[in-house]
Amino acid sequence: MIAYLQDTVTLNNGVEMPGFGLGLYKVEDxxxxxxxxxxxxxxxxxxxxxxxxxxxxxxxxEAIRExxxxxxxxxxxxxxxxxxxxxxxxxxAFELSLEKLGLDYLDLYLIHWPVKGMYKATWQAMEELYxxxxxxxxxxSNFHQHHLENLLEDSKIIPAVNQVExxxxxxxxxxxxxCNSHHIQLEAWSPLKRGQLIHDPLxxxxxxxxxxxxxxxxxxxxxxxxxVTIPKSIKPKRINENADVFDFSLTEEExxxxxxxxxxxxxxxNPDSFD
Numbered sequence: 001m002i003a004y005l006q007d008t009v010t011l012n013n014g015v016e017m018p019g020f021g022l023g024l025y026k027v028e029d030x031x032x033x034x035x036x037x038x039x040x041x042x043x044x045x046x047x048x049x050x051x052x053x054x055x056x057x058x059x060x061x062e063a064i065r066e067x068x069x070x071x072x073x074x075x076x077x078x079x080x081x082x083x084x085x086x087x088x089x090x091x092x093a094f095e096l097s098l099e100k101l102g103l104d105y106l107d108l109y110l111i112h113w114p115v116k117g118m119y120k121a122t123w124q125a126m127e128e129l130y131x132x133x134x135x136x137x138x139x140x141s142n143f144h145q146h147h148l149e150n151l152l153e154d155s156k157i158i159p160a161v162n163q164v165e166x167x168x169x170x171x172x173x174x175x176x177x178x179c180n181s182h183h184i185q186l187e188a189w190s191p192l193k194r195g196q197l198i199h200d201p202l203x204x205x206x207x208x209x210x211x212x213x214x215x216x217x218x219x220x221x222x223x224x225x226x227x228v229t230i231p232k233s234i235k236p237k238r239i240n241e242n243a244d245v246f247d248f249s250l251t252e253e254e255x256x257x258x259x260x261x262x263x264x265x266x267x268x269x270n271p272d273s274f275d
Contacts, residue, residue: 001226004246005044009228011160012183015137017108018075019223021047022239023189023230029056032234037063039236043243049163049189049230050101051079051112052093057100065102076103079112079141080126086118090125094134106135110163113274114140114147120154127157137161141189142271145178152182163187165268166227167197168218168261176227187228192218194267202257210248213241220245221258 002009002019009019022040027033033056037048041063050060057078064074078101084093094109109129111122119140126138139161140151152158162179166172166188179186192198192215203214212220215231219242222229231242250258269275 002223002246005243006046009185009226011137011185012158013137013160015107015160017137017161017185017228018045018047019228020219020243020245021045021049021075021077021228021230023232024048024050024054024056024060025189025232026054027056027232027234029059031059033059034063034066035236036234036239038067039239041067041069043236043240045239045243046073047075047077047228047230049077051081051110052084052097053079053081053112057097061100061102071103075107076101077108077110078106079110080122081112082115082118085111085115085122087121087125090122091129094125094129098134105133108137108139108161109135110139110141110161111143113142114144114271119147120151123151123155127155130157139163139184142274144271145175147271148178148182148184158182159184161185161187161228163189163230165190165266166222167191167193167267168200168203168221168258169193169197169263169265171259171262173262176225185228186226187230188222189230190267191222191229191231196267200261202261206250206254206257212245212248215242216245217250217258220248220250221255224250224255 008016078097137160139159141163207217
C-alpha cells in the first residue's frame with residue numbers, strides 16, 4: 001500500500017509505477033489540459049494518464065516540457081483507441097502518440113478497449129514495442145476476466161496493468177482477485193463514479209470523522225485496496241484536495257462498510273457491449 005503521493009507500486013516486470021495520478025478523460029486540449037497537468041505536477045503528482053481518444057496529448061506534452069521536471073521522474077500513460085487497433089496500425093498509433101506527446105518513450109501503453117478480433121494482434125505489436133525498449137510497460141484497459149484469459153492464451157508477456165471502472169458501486173472483486181493472481185496491477189478510472197458518489201451519506205459520515213470529503217474517503221479506499229487511482233479534475237484546488245489522502249487511514253470496519261455499497265453498477269459502458 002502506498003504511503004505518500006509519489007510512492008510507487010512495483011509492476012510485474014519490475015517497473016515502479018506511482019500509485020496515484022491524474023486522469024485526463026476528455027479534458028480539452030490547450031490551456032485547459034496544460035493548467036490541469038501543471039497543477040498536478042506542482043502538487044507532486046508524477047503519474048499522468050491520457051489517451052489518443054482524449055485528443056489532448058499535445059497539451060499534455062507541452063505541460064510536461066514546461067514543468068522542467070526530469071523525464072525519469074514522470075510516469076506517462078497513453079492508450080490506443082479502437083479504430084487504431086490491429087498489428088500494423090498499432091505501430092503507427094504508437095508513433096503518433098509519441099510524436100504528439102513529444103516524448104522519446106512511454107512509461108505505460110494500454111489497449112483502451114478489447115475490440116473483438118483485434119486485441120490479440122494489437123497486443124502482439126505492443127509486445128514488440130516493449131521488447132524494442134520504446135515503452136517501459138504494456139497493459140490493457142476495460143478488460144474483463146474472460147478477455148484477459150483469452151489474451152493470455154497466446155501472449156508472451158502478461159499485461160502489467162488492467163485499468164477499469166472501479167468505485168464503491170462497482171468493486172469488481174472477482175476481477176481484482178484474478179488480476180492479483182496473475183500479478184496484473186488493477187488501476188481505477190472514474191473512481192468517484194463521475195461525481196455520483198460525492199454526496200453518499202455513508203461516505204460523507206466517514207469523512208466527517210476524519211475531516212475529509214466523501215471523495216477523499218473513496219480515494220483512500222482505493223489506496224487501501226491497493227488499486228492505483230487516477231481521479232480526473234481540471235481545477236487546481238480539487239487536484240490538490242484529491243491528493244490529500246495520505247494523513248488518515250480507514251478502519252477495517254469502514255472498509256467493509258464501503259465495500260457493501262457495491263451494486264455492480266457502471267457509469268460507463270460494459271466492455272462486453274461497447275461500440
